[in-house]
Structures are given as structure tokens and as C-alpha cells.
Amino acid sequence: VRRPVVIVSNRPPVAFHRDPHGDLVARRGAGGLVSGLAPLVVGTDTIWVAAALGDADREAAAGGLVEVEGFRVRLLATDPNQFALAYDVVCNATLWFVHHGLFDAARRPVHDHRFEEAWSAYVAINDAFAEAVAEVAPEGAVVLVQDYHLYLVGQRLAELRPDLAAVHFSHTPFTGPDGLALLPDHVADALLDGLAAYRACGFHTRRWARRFEQCWDERRTTPAPRTFVAPLGPDPQDLASTADGAAARAAATELDALIGERRVIVRVDRIELSKNLLRGYRAVDRLLAEHPEWREQVVLGAFVYPSREGLPEYLAYRQEADALVAAINARWATADWTPIITDASDDYPRSVAALQRADVLLVNPLRDGLNLVAKEGPLLNQHDAVLVLSSEAGAVEELGEAAVVVNPFDVGATAEALHTALVMSADERAQRAAHLRQLAARHSPATWLAHQLEAVDEPQAPVEGNPAIVPN
Amino acid sequence: VRRPVVIVSNRPPVAFHRDPHGDLVARRGAGGLVSGLAPLVVGTDTIWVAAALGDADREAAAGGLVEVEGFRVRLLATDPNQFALAYDVVCNATLWFVHHGLFDAARRPVHDHRFEEAWSAYVAINDAFAEAVAEVAPEGAVVLVQDYHLYLVGQRLAELRPDLAAVHFSHTPFTGPDGLALLPDHVADALLDGLAAYRACGFHTRRWARRFEQCWDERRTTPAPRTFVAPLGPDPQDLASTADGAAARAAATELDALIGERRVIVRVDRIELSKNLLRGYRAVDRLLAEHPEWREQVVLGAFVYPSREGLPEYLAYRQEADALVAAINARWATADWTPIITDASDDYPRSVAALQRADVLLVNPLRDGLNLVAKEGPLLNQHDAVLVLSSEAGAVEELGEAAVVVNPFDVGATAEALHTALVMSADERAQRAAHLRQLAARHSPATWLAHQLEAVDEPQAPVEGNPAIVPN
Numbered sequence: 001v002r003r004p005v006v007i008v009s010n011r012p013p014v015a016f017h018r019d020p021h022g023d024l025v026a027r028r029g030a031g032g033l034v035s036g037l038a039p040l041v042v043g044t045d046t047i048w049v050a051a052a053l054g055d056a057d058r059e060a061a062a063g064g065l066v067e068v069e070g071f072r073v074r075l076l077a078t079d080p081n082q083f084a085l086a087y088d089v090v091c092n093a094t095l096w097f098v099h100h101g102l103f104d105a106a107r108r109p110v111h112d113h114r115f116e117e118a119w120s121a122y123v124a125i126n127d128a129f130a131e132a133v134a135e136v137a138p139e140g141a142v143v144l145v146q147d148y149h150l151y152l153v154g155q156r157l158a159e160l161r162p163d164l165a166a167v168h169f170s171h172t173p174f175t176g177p178d179g180l181a182l183l184p185d186h187v188a189d190a191l192l193d194g195l196a197a198y199r200a201c202g203f204h205t206r207r208w209a210r211r212f213e214q215c216w217d218e219r220r221t222t223p224a225p226r227t228f229v230a231p232l233g234p235d236p237q238d239l240a241s242t243a244d245g246a247a248a249r250a251a252a253t254e255l256d257a258l259i260g261e262r263r264v265i266v267r268v269d270r271i272e273l274s275k276n277l278l279r280g281y282r283a284v285d286r287l288l289a290e291h292p293e294w295r296e297q298v299v300l301g302a303f304v305y306p307s308r309e310g311l312p313e314y315l316a317y318r319q320e321a322d323a324l325v326a327a328i329n330a331r332w333a334t335a336d337w338t339p340i341i342t343d344a345s346d347d348y349p350r351s352v353a354a355l356q357r358a359d360v361l362l363v364n365p366l367r368d369g370l371n372l373v374a375k376e377g378p379l380l381n382q383h384d385a386v387l388v389l390s391s392e393a394g395a396v397e398e399l400g401e402a403a404v405v406v407n408p409f410d411v412g413a414t415a416e417a418l419h420t421a422l423v424m425s426a427d428e429r430a431q432r433a434a435h436l437r438q439l440a441a442r443h444s445p446a447t448w449l450a451h452q453l454e455a456v457d458e459p460q461a462p463v464e465g466n467p468a469i470v471p472n
Numbered sequence: 473v474r475r476p477v478v479i480v481s482n483r484p485p486v487a488f489h490r491d492p493h494g495d496l497v498a499r500r501g502a503g504g505l506v507s508g509l510a511p512l513v514v515g516t517d518t519i520w521v522a523a524a525l526g527d528a529d530r531e532a533a534a535g536g537l538v539e540v541e542g543f544r545v546r547l548l549a550t551d552p553n554q555f556a557l558a559y560d561v562v563c564n565a566t567l568w569f570v571h572h573g574l575f576d577a578a579r580r581p582v583h584d585h586r587f588e589e590a591w592s593a594y595v596a597i598n599d600a601f602a603e604a605v606a607e608v609a610p611e612g613a614v615v616l617v618q619d620y621h622l623y624l625v626g627q628r629l630a631e632l633r634p635d636l637a638a639v640h641f642s643h644t645p646f647t648g649p650d651g652l653a654l655l656p657d658h659v660a661d662a663l664l665d666g667l668a669a670y671r672a673c674g675f676h677t678r679r680w681a682r683r684f685e686q687c688w689d690e691r692r693t694t695p696a697p698r699t700f701v702a703p704l705g706p707d708p709q710d711l712a713s714t715a716d717g718a719a720a721r722a723a724a725t726e727l728d729a730l731i732g733e734r735r736v737i738v739r740v741d742r743i744e745l746s747k748n749l750l751r752g753y754r755a756v757d758r759l760l761a762e763h764p765e766w767r768e769q770v771v772l773g774a775f776v777y778p779s780r781e782g783l784p785e786y787l788a789y790r791q792e793a794d795a796l797v798a799a800i801n802a803r804w805a806t807a808d809w810t811p812i813i814t815d816a817s818d819d820y821p822r823s824v825a826a827l828q829r830a831d832v833l834l835v836n837p838l839r840d841g842l843n844l845v846a847k848e849g850p851l852l853n854q855h856d857a858v859l860v861l862s863s864e865a866g867a868v869e870e871l872g873e874a875a876v877v878v879n880p881f882d883v884g885a886t887a888e889a890l891h892t893a894l895v896m897s898a899d900e901r902a903q904r905a906a907h908l909r910q911l912a913a914r915h916s917p918a919t920w921l922a923h924q925l926e927a928v929d930e931p932q933a934p935v936e937g938n939p940a941i942v943p944n
Contacts, residue, residue: 101650104576105838106745106789110754111882176648178573178683178839181864184882207690211650214686218679273578282582317578366577367650392653410583410656 003165004138005046005453008129010087010149012050013038013071016060024060026068030348033146033171036235036445042070047141049133051125052077065136076132082121087149089118093311095148098182099172100274100367102313111184119187123152126194130156137164142456144449145198147171152190155197165456168195169202169230172369173394174211177218192216200226200455204370205394230451231398233443234376243356243380247349255301255350255357258341263298263422266358266385268351268373269365270307271314271344276366276390276408277304277321283364283414284340285328291419296337298422300362303354305346352376358385360421363393364408370394374403378436384429386421387436388414398442402435475637476610477518477925480601482559482621484522485510485543488532496532498540502820505618505643508707508917514542519613521605523597524549537608548604554593559621561590565783567620570654571644572746572839574785583656591659595624598666602628609636614928616921617670619643624662627669637928640667641674641702644841645866646683649690664688672698672927676842677866702923703870705915706848715828715852719821727773727822727829730813735770735894738830738857740823740845741837742779743786743816748838748862748880749776749793755836755886756812757800763891768809770894772834775826777818824848830857832893835865836880842866846875850908856901858893859908860886870914874907 013034014026028034041048052061052075060066061075094115097103109115130153133143143166145153154166180188192215195201203209209227216224242248265284269275284300302325308314325340332339343350355361361377374395378387389396389403396405406417424432485506486498500506513520524533524547532538533547566587569575581587602625605615615638617625626638652660664687667673675681681699688696714720737756741747756772774797780786797812804811815822827833833849846867850859861868861875868877878889896904 101577105573105881106748107750107792109881110751111884113884116884176650178648178651178864181879182881184885185863185879276578278579279582320579391657392650407653407657409577409581409654412583412585412588413656 002453003456004141005044006049006133006137006141006143006164007037007041007046007146008049008133008143008150008153009033009146010051010091012053012057012073012075013041013048014069014073015053016056016075017054018056024056026060028069033232033445035238036232037449038070039235039237040446040449045072045138047072047074047136047138049074049076049129049136051075051083074132074136076128078125078128082124085114085118086122086125088310089115090122091149092308093313094183096172096274098179099148099175099369101175101179102273103182105182109182115184119184123190126150126152127156129153130160133157133164134160137161139163141165142167142453144169144452152194155194158197166198167200167202167452167455168198169452170208170212170369171204171232172208173367174203174208174215176211177215180215180219188215189219192219196225198225199457200228202228202230202452202455204231205229205397207397208369208394226455228451228455230448230455231394231443232370232372232445232448233440234372234379235445236379236441239352239376239379242349242352245349247347248353248356251347251350251353252357255353259299259301259357262296262337263294263359264357265298265300265360265362265418265421266303266354266377267300267362267364268303268355268377271304271318271321272307273313273317274365274367275304276364277302277317278324279366279408279411279414280362280364281321281324281328281340282411283362283418285331286411286415287418288332288339290415294419294422295332295339296334298339299337300340301354301358302340302342303347303351304342305344352380355380355385356382359383360418361385361387362418363387363395364390364406364414365393366390366408368393368395374399375440378433378440381433384426384433386424386429386432388417388421399436399439402432402439474925475928476613477516478521478605478609478613478615478636479509479513479518479618480521480605480615480622480625481505481618482523482563484525484529484545484547485513485520486541486545487525488528488547489526490528496528498532500541505704505917507710508704509921510542511707511709512918512921517544517610519544519546519608519610521546521548521601521608523547523555523601546604546608548600550597550600554596557586557590558593558597560782561587562594563621564780565785566655568644568746570651571620571647571841573647573651574745575654577654581654587656591656595662598622598624599628601625602632605629605636606632609633611635613637614639614925616641616924624666627666630669638670639672639674639924639927640670641924642680642684642841643676643704644680645839646675646680646687648683649687652687652691660687660691664691668697670697671929672700674700674702674924674927676703677701677869679869680841680866698927700923700927702920702927703866703915704842704844704917704920705912706844706851707917708851708913711824711848711851714821714824717821719819720825720828723819723822723825724828727825731771731773731829734768734809735766735831736829737770737772737832737834737890737893738775738826738849739772739834739836740775740826740849743776743790743793744779745785745789746837746839747776748836749774749789750796751838751880751883751886752834752836753793753796753800753812754883755834755890757803758883758887759890760804760811762887766891766894767804767811768806770811771809772812773826773830774812774814775819775823776814777816824852827852827857828854831855832860832890833857834860834890835867836860836862836878836886837865838862838880840865840867846871847912850905850912853905856898856905858896858901858904860889860893871908871911874904874911 061077371393387403390408533549843865859875862880
């Protein structure tokens with residue numbers, strides 16, 4: 001890495017807690033980004049600025065820049081109520097919904113006083129992040145700001161430290177101009193102007209970059225900020241070490257016993273409206289209705305774990321999904337066979353084991369920035385699994401040619417795609433699986449990081465034509 | 473009109489019934505398009521092809537091309553079940569929802585067997601329309617096909633009668649590429665290819681034309697079909713004659729008694745999810761909470777009448793709206809004052825009287841192709857009414873500079889816009905009202921028809937710079 005680097009994200013790479021002796025100890029945090037970036041960051045001068053999430057994090061935050069688990073971390077402690085308002089109301093219940101097209105627009109959003117209060121909290125927290133970065137960033141550093149929690153950091157940072165070069169990266173989709181209108185005007189304008197303060201704005205696909213540019217072009221008269229495309233990929237070593245671990249091997253044995261000789265369709269997702277669980281279950285129902293030959297012969301293993309249950313939309317969605325599974329199982333199950341098996345435990349080794357075992361991998365989000373599971377699955381799988389992939393997932397730009405691409409809103413088409421995948425010849429499966437492995441391995445956290453560092457200074461060539469970029 | 477003209481629309485310009493002697497008699501149909509076009513069409517050679525809606529229409533349809541009420545009409549009788557499937561399921565419950573952004577996408581649409589059956593019906597009915605036009609159209613005629621019910625007519629017509637020149641006009645918005653993905657792929661493709669078979673595709677605003685072009689560009693490699701912009705305007709004579717009629721004058725007297733000395737905000741809408749009734753009511757609630765000076769001083773007259781009640785979404789929406797009005801009235805009403813008065817009768821003269829009497833006209837759809845009420849109101853009004861107009865209504869492109877423009881999703885901003893309108897000085901009201909009248913009168917059914925006829929042959933200059941176009 002040529003210039004000093006500061007990574008800025010809401011979620012920290014380490015989580016603190018107090019051990020039985022009352023000492024503050026740290027553990028590496030969960031999440032694909034952290035595990036992927038760790039080998040690139042640990043032991044380097046790179047500084048990571050993130051929010052203090054729990055009480056122990058807050059105590060650690062008082063120490064300023066700390067070195068722990070090989071990371072140099074600056075945790076930022078903000079008022080917990082303010083943080084919750086910004087995170088729950090603005091980030092998760094509004095920006096996430098806007099970018100993923102999840103609002104039932106005749107009814108929501110409403111933008112009441114609570115939203116305005118939460119928006120002020122969002123602005124304040126973004127400013128606090130900028131101030132923390134300004135304190136710790138070495139002269140001339142590159143600042144890599146992550147995701148929709150932190151759209152406004154670059155603007156304040158440019159005032160405080162004009163020597164720094166900040167880049168923003170969106171892990172979500174970006175909505176188009178009609179979707180942006182769902183935000184209050186001053187908020188939509190603040191997001192656009194906030195993003196314009198960065199040297200460049202990165203996205204997982206050309207499609208989301210184009211949406212951002214369309215939003216800009218319809219609301220602004222100046223040229224759009226520079227965008228770049230840098231798809232993330234899994235870290236193959238990290239995947240392999242989980243797959244080789246005892247937990248994944250035990251889960252694999254358990255899974256084999258559960259599934260037996262049957263074919264298995266696997267999905268691994270948070271319980272999240274954008275993941276489109278409902279239509280995935282309906283597609284299995286339709287598959288069994290239209291193709292009776294699969295009754296008792298196929299199982300959907302739905303490894304879907306709860307998320308954001310503080311938001312009523314997520315609780316309601318989980319209840320709907322559970323009720324639908326129960327109804328479908330009641331319709332088709334026999335003494336020996338349950339068509340849909342769900343497992344709500346957030347158990348990463350178990351998910352890895354399931355991805356290894358899958359005959360078909362169903363990834364059918366109704367909109368998704370990238371969807372890393374669509375890449376992890378092919379890299380892990382040992383059964384030449386067919387990937388049934390949503391046309392609305394960012395990953396389709398890279399993997400589409402080797403997947404069975406499906407419109408996620410079309411239940412009938414999804415059922416037919418599952419059937420196509422299940423009847424596919426062994427030769428074609430092997431050929432597609434090899435192709436998928438190649439495409440899924442093309443990018444990694446290392447290439448993704450390198451893309452961002454390049455984007456600081458140079459206009460970027462379209463990612464489609466790029467050879468894999470090796471990090472410095 | 474230089475070339476013979478055929479107008480094609482789902483709704484006919486005349487409705488038949490049997491009189492007491494058993495004879496088939498016709499009356500002019502309702503709707504702004506019919507009353508606006510009538511003076512331009514009646515007594516000319518123009519032929520109007522439309523669907524037979526009732527039993528008497530079906531009997532009249534058997535007679536082929538008939539002359540009645542000055543119109544030359546060819547009614548098309550299709551199988552009633554097939555017609556209902558196409559009209560209810562495809563047109564109203566799917567295409568309307570897609571173009572207006574009304575789906576709660578985590579749950580709907582699902583595209584089950586019923587949708588596929590309905591889509592086949594839609595295709596069949598479009599083909600039947602094309603065949604009827606092919607039978608009656610004079611050599612070399614211009615065919616003006618109206619709206620989302622009839623996207624596919626041009627394609628079949630081009631095969632049957634290559635001598636004809638067909639143009640399509642959308643009275644709705646057009647969704648962007650992310651919204652188009654909500655349709656099954658083959659349906660989205662059929663719509664784009666269907667529209668591409670016309671000489672040109674017309675829209676009320678540049679915004680919807682751009683959305684269509686964006687959909688095309690993201691799904692096709694050939695250049696987009698030619699688009700044109702032709703905003704509709706009210707027929708001033710038609711408005712004036714209703715306003716001068718006995719019914720409107722009686723309604724005005726009644727209204728004066730009801731409102732008394734208070735200020736009145738008026739809205740006139742179908743009960744329709746896109747019209748955003750809920751946030752309109754919430755804005756009044758917020759206005760009364762934030763600005764106590766308006767309590768007992770202002771009334772919202774909501775002239776909102778039921779529509780499409782065969783669709784469960786519309787019944788549910790009506791119930792929600794009614795419950796919200798009841799809650800708000802329960803919160804604020806006093807012995808002498810009810811803040812929100814609703815009138816669910818579909819009474820055009822009464823609506824006209826209300827538009828004449830309004831102090832403020834609230835037009836806050838969450839998306840709207842044009843919204844003719846936003847133009848009718850200023851032309852009718854006698855109190856220098858302030859127009860509070862949604863940024864998402866097509867009419868904002870023409871009227872925005874003289875209106876108080878509001879983000880329809882932002883209840884707080886809508887409440888403030890109402891307050892701004894209510895406190896506006898008499899001078900500013902008069903000045904804006906004069907400006908609005910001028911802008912609203914700029915286009916009429918005659919200029920709109922002329923735009924379409926021009927679009928057959930010539931690339932069109934942007935409508936913004938156009939002087940009003942006088943029809944031939």
C-alpha cells in the first residue's frame with residue numbers, strides 16, 4: 001500500500017468484553033468484510049475507525065487509538081440513544097428500505113418528527129466519525145469510508161483535513177431517481193452532496209453506479225461525481241479454513257444424516273425482506289405441485305437466521321415466512337419427508353457445510369448490492385451445485401453467464417429454474433460449476449481493496465474488461 | 473387534420489343502453505379525454521375504436537362501425553371473463569401498480585398461474601383491437617392508441633396493415649428499469665417490443681419518456697424508439713359550461729353554507745393508492761398540531777370517490793383512509809367544527825364547485841402521469857387558490873414554478889406547505905394564481921391531439937420550448 005490507509009466503517013473489526021478478572025479483552029469481530037480484510041490489514045499501519053457498540057467497546061474507546069489483535073483501532077463512542085436513532089431509524093428503516101425498494105409506498109415512509117430527530121443524529125454521528133478520522137489519520141492518508149451509515153463523513157472531513165483523500169464505497173444497491181424521492185428533499189440532497197465530497201464513489205456493480213449517476217443527473221446541474229466499480233469476493237483461505245474446521249465437519253455429518261439420498265436445494269440468508277424468502281418458499285411449493293416427480297425426492301434446506309428484530313417489519317416478515325413454511329410442509333410432507341427444513345441458528349460453520357453439500361443453491365433476492373453467498377457457495381461446493389441466481393442481485397453481473405438466472409418476482413419462473421437445475425446433466429453441472437468457481441474467485445478482499453486505492457487517483461477502466469488486480 | 477385519424481382506447485366515447493321501448497340508445501361517456509376530444513372529433517371522419525363494456529355495448533358492437541352522437545364508433549366485444557382478467561389482473565392490479573410504484577415488493581407481485589392466464593387474455597384482447605382497427609381504418613390513416621391497456625396493438629397492426637401509422641400515448645407514468653423487473657421477463661420484453669412497433673411513444677412529461685428510454689437502454693442493444701412529450705390540458709369551454717350549470721351552482725351554495733367563513737383546503741381525487749390520501753390527511757393532522765392558530769379556522773374538503781372496488785387493495789385502502797379521517801376528526805373536532813369533511817359521491821359538478829371555492833388546492837400524489845385536477849383547479853378557481861403540488865405529479869413540470877411544490881412522502885413538509893399556502897399574502901396569491909392560469913391553459917385536448925399527429929412524422933422539439941401548437 002503506497003499511502004497510509006484509514007478504513008472507516010460502522011461495525012468494528014474487534015469487539016471488546018470484560019473477562020472474569022475485569023480486564024478488557026478483544027476478539028476479532030464477525031462479518032465477511034472483517035475476515036476478508038484482516039490478513040491485508042493486520043500488522044500494517046492501517047488504522048480502522050468504527051463505532052463502539054457495547055459497553056466494553058465504549059470503555060475501550062476512551063483509550064483513543066489502541067492496538068489489539070494486530071489491528072490499530074479507534075473506536076468512537078457516541079450517545080447510545082443517538083446512535084440507536086441514527087442506526088435503526090435512518091440507516092436500517094429508511095436508507096436500507098429505499099435502496100432495496102422495500103417500502104409499501106402508499107403507506108410508508110411518513111417522515112414524522114422522530115425521523116427528523118433521527119436524521120439530526122445521523123448527521124451528528126457522521127460528523128463525529130469525521131472528527132475521529134481527522135484526529136488519527138496520518139498526513140496524506142487515503143480514507144476508505146464504508147457504506148450507507150457514513151455517507152456524510154467525507155464532507156466534514158474535507159473541511160477538517162483537506163490533505164486526506166477519501167473514497168466512499170456502497171455495499172448496498174443505490175436507488176434510482178424515483179426511489180430517492182421517497183426521502184425528504186433535504187435528506188436526498190444531503191446524500192448526493194455528501195457523496196460528491198469524496199474523491200470517488202464505489203459500488204459493487206455498474207448498475208448501482210449508474211443509478212447513483214441518474215439520481216445526480218436528475219437533481220443536479222453539475223457533472224456527476226466520479227464512480228468506480230469494485231466487486232468484493234470471498235477470501236478463499238478463510239472459506240477453506242472454516243470448511244476444514246471441526247464445527248463444519250460435524251455439521252456436514254449431521255446434514256448428511258438429515259438429508260440422506262435426497263437432493264438438496266440450499267439457501268443461506270439473513271431473515272431480511274430483500275432476501276425474498278417468501279417467493280423462494282412459494283417456488284418450492286409450485287415445484288412440488290407442477291413436477292410431482294420431486295415429491296419425497298428433494299428438500300429445501302433454508303439456513304435463515306434472524307436479523308434486526310428490533311424493527312417490527314422484520315418480526316412481521318419472519319412470522320409470515322414461518323407460517324408459509326408450515327403451510328407448505330403441511331401440504332406436502334409425508335411420514336419420512338419434510339420438504340422445507342429451516343434452521344434459524346446463526347451458525348457460520350453449519351452454513352458452510354450446507355453450501356458444500358448443496359445440489360442447487362438458491363439465491364433469489366429482490367434486490368441486493370452484491371450477495372457474497374452467491375460466490376461463497378460455488379467456491380465451497382463439492383456437488384457441482386447449480387446456482388439459481390436472481391437477476392436483481394449485484395453478483396449476476398459477474399456470475400450470470402454460468403448460473404441459471406431468474407426473475408425473483410416470478411414464482412413460476414423460479415420453480416422452473418429449480419426444476420431445470422435439478423434435471424441438469426452431470427456434464428453440464430460440472431462445466432457450469434467449474435465456470436462459476438473461476439468467476440467467483442476472480443475478486444477477493446485483496447483485489448477489492450486495491451480497486452479502492454486505485455480509485456483515489458485515477459479514472460477507472462470498466463471492471464468487466466479488467467484482469468484481476470493484484471494488491472500492492 | 474391532414475390524414476384520416478383512428479383513435480383507439482379501452483374506454484368508449486359513448487355508452488349504450490336499452491331505453492324503455494327496447495331500443496338501443498347511446499349517451500356520451502364520462503371522462504376528461506372524451507369530453508375534451510369530443511368537439512375535435514364529432515362530425516369529422518375520425519373513427520374511434522374501443523371496448524364494449526356493458527351488455528348494450530355488446531349488442532351495439534355487433535353492428536360494426538356505427539355513427540352515434542356525432543362519433544363514428546367501432547365497439548369491440550370480447551369474452552367478458554377474458555376482458556375482466558386482462559383489465560383487472562394485468563392492467564389495474566399489475567401494470568398500474570408497476571408504473572406508479574405501488575407494490576409492497578417483499579410480498580407482491582407473485583405472478584401465479586392466474587397472472588399468466590390474464591396475460592394471455594391481455595395479448596388476445598390487444599390482438600382483437602388490432603384486428604378491429606385493421607378492418608375499419610382508411611388507407612394511410614394515423615392510429616392514436618391510448619394507454620397501458622393497449623401496449624401491444626401496434627405490433628399486430630403493423631403486420632395486418634403496414635399502410636397505417638400508429639402512435640402510442642401513455643397517460644400513466646412509466647416505471648424505471650428496477651420497477652420493470654417486477655414484471656415477468658417475457659412480459660417486460662413484450663411491453664418494450666410492443667411499444668417499439670409504434671412510430672413514436674408519447675408521454676405527459678419528459679420524465680416518463682426518460683424512464684421508458686432507460687428501461688429500453690438497459691434491456692436492449694438497439695437505439696430506443698422515438699418518444700415525444702405532449703401534456704394534456706383541460707378543455708376550458710367544457711369546464712366553463714359545467715361551472716355555469718345548475719348542478720355546480722347548487723353545489724356551490726351548499727358548500728358555502730357548510731364552510732362558512734373558514735378557509736378551505738380542497739382535494740378532488742379517486743380513492744386510489746397513488747393519490748396519497750393517507751399522507752394528505754396526516755398533513756392536516758400535523759398542521760393542526762404544529763400551528764394551533766388554524767384550529768377551528770380551516771377545513772379540508774376531501775372530495776374523494778371510490779374506484780376499482782373489485783380489487784381488495786382498493787377496499788383496504790379506503791377503509792384505512794376512512795379510519796384515519798375518523799381518528800383525526802375525533803382528535804380535533806369541536807362542537808361547531810369538523811376539520812376533515814369527506815364526500816364519497818362521484819359528483820363532477822360538486823367537484824367543480826369545490827375547485828372554484830378552494831383557498832388551497834392539495835394535489836399530493838406519490839406518482840401521477842399528469843394529474844388533470846392540478847390544471848382544472850387553477851382554471852376554475854375564484855379565490856386565488858394556492859396550488860400545493862406534488863413533485864411526483866407529471867403536472868409539476870409545467871406548473872411547478874407557480875405552485876408550492878412538496879415532496880408527497882414528507883408529511884411534515886406537506887403540513888408546512890399547507891401553512892405557507894394559508895398565510896400567503898393576497899398579492900402573492902393573486903400573482904401566483906394568474907401565473908397558474910396561464911400555465912394551465914397552455915395545453916388543451918386540441919394541442920395534445922395536434923402533438924400526437926405531428927409525432928407521427930417528425931422528430932419533436934422539446935415541449936418546454938414550444939409555443940402552444942394550434943391544431944389544424
